[in-house]
Amino acid sequence: MATETIKVNSREFVVKKYSFPTEQIPRLDYQDKKAEKLIENGQPVILTGSDLVGSAHHWDIGYLCSNLGSGQYTVYSSADGKFKYYDDKKLTQNKQFKPPTTQTDMTFQEFAAKLKRKDNKELMYLQQPLNDTVGTRIVMDFTNFNWGWANETQKKNHWGPMTSNLLLVGMEGVITPAHYDEQENLFAQIQGYKRFLLFDPSQFECMYPYPIYHPHDRQSQVDFDNPDLTKFPNFANVKGYEGIVGPRDVLYLPMYWWHQVESLHGHGETISITFWYKAAPTVKVVYPLTSGQKVAIMRNIEKMIAEALNDNESMPSFMQAMVQGRYT
């Protein structure tokens, strides 16, 4: 895999080289009016200075070990370092599906002990919603997040309620392959460095998500390391954005934007917290529709057809019969 070294301020990062061009994600102070405008327009921006999780800046593996309590944490492991999310509620509809990662529940202390080992064959990624099993100091840190700003941003942009805060602790080199989520996201980085590759929802035609009933719904089928341009020809035209988030940075990741996330080597484990919010309600449909709205329409139609046919095997021929040679 070809790599390139990029220098950001005084730091060097070795990143994987891909086939597509990218522009930089804007990086602005969180109080900059331009940043507020970008968020209002559903455009990604890396925000500095917000201290959204300032009270967690001292979180490291040791502190989490001592203060996260003895609750069970979901830890994924992967031989190739890729952690393509799969919806385990859809496993029943896909008997032959083989999960690409294994999921183990363990205490944070067990996870930390595994991180220290030198004989790990697989990469590991802890992904667990913060809940009330955490220790009192974590609760205190959580209470001291910059909720004033977060709530103001939520209100100003008419986002729905915050649904969850996912704690992410990844080994260097873990990759979350390209996918989109259906929620607005303020992504707070606490330790380590993550490279985000982002693609506008209008790039849907280049990303070829799995069918809606597939466990990998919302994930791209394209292997960025070896794109199959016969099966996925439009991927050759994809254009992205990229940026590196480090400690104290917050990325506003708009709903429906495709993203791939890479924990960079040489800067230790990554610790992040997501702040996911339900979408703003569509009060009045305004034309032309946004690309995100078109993705929502496609999803609803796919769901209705799958339900009406009640036979996923017949979806491919049905969908092709509907458009092939007709909508050219």
Ligand SMILES: O=C(O)C(=O)C[C@H](CCCc1ccccc1)C(=O)O
């Ligand atoms: O914050 C986001 O949206 C990301 O994709 C961050 C990503 C991990 C997300 C794991 C995940 C993806 C989908 C559903 C539930 C959990 C990373 O940082 O590696």
Ligand SMILES: [Zn+2]
């Ligand atoms: Zn995501």
